[in-house]
């Protein structure tokens with residue numbers, strides 16, 4: 415049987431399939447459930463310096479095609495996660511922290527603390543779509559570069575970025591240049607597609623309460639955009655930076671598509687919320703079957719093997 419393991423920047427993942435930051439990873443119980451699951455890593459909810467309750471509810475909804483959220487960064491505050499780290503590391507898989515400071519200096523403070531506590535990898539989230547009054551940093555290339563320079567100075571552990579979806583070639587190229595200039599180690603793409611709107615026509619109503627009903631779109635709806643973002647960055651910087659593909663993963667075949675597009679690992683968000691942590695056992699088995707059916711013995715062998723369609 416093929417292996418579903420993967421190696422990113424020298425860090426061994428027992429499975430390439432992991433949780434996406436934000437999906438069932440806020441509380442200690444959530445994180446223990448991920449540790450006990452067949453997930454290839456434990457990704458901790460994007461943290462802030464202070465604990466946050468997040469936005470008013472209802473702030474999450476799903477339909478058969480995906481999800482809409484305006485969670486508003488609910489998290490326990492980074493210090494609590496730092497306290498949990500020794501027990502979480504005992505699960506024997508990589509521990510990945512995610513940060514999105516709300517004040518100047520917050521990201522540096524959090525990264526330095528996670529580094530000192532022995533985290534394996536850090537994700538700088540440049541793309542939370544749900545903080546009122548704050549634009550997504552990932553759409554401001556100058557500000558992103560300055561932020562990543564400051565973050566980079568805090569750790570020599572693998573440091574990555576969680577990117578918003580890009581739709582224009584100029585944006586892919588500009589961000590790829592920023593990532594190279596700031597020595598970023600890995601890319602996580604995509605975050606949810608911001609400012610989507612779900613409507614219940616029967617009740618003539620919006621389906622989530624915060625931010626006038628606007629929120630981040632995830633799930634099956636976003637898979638083509640996610641695959642395109644993975645593949646664009648693979649073409650631009652795939653030889654230097656491994657990519658964690660996120661978006662629209664429901665089956666092992668979806669995982670395989672991300673890998674063909676260039677992903678070394680794949681995050682699961684909406685489907686983890688819908689199905690619970692057992693999703694990883696199912697997806698690992700399905701991915702192994704798909705890899706075998708296509709004659710690949712590993713994730714690395716299939717990575718980026720997407721072929722052009724001859725004209």
Ligand code: RRO
Pocket residue numbers: 436460483484485486487488514539541542543544605606630
């Ligand atoms: O907590 C959120 O509202 C949230 C975050 Br930080 C994020 O990065 N992506 C998202 O869809 N929701």
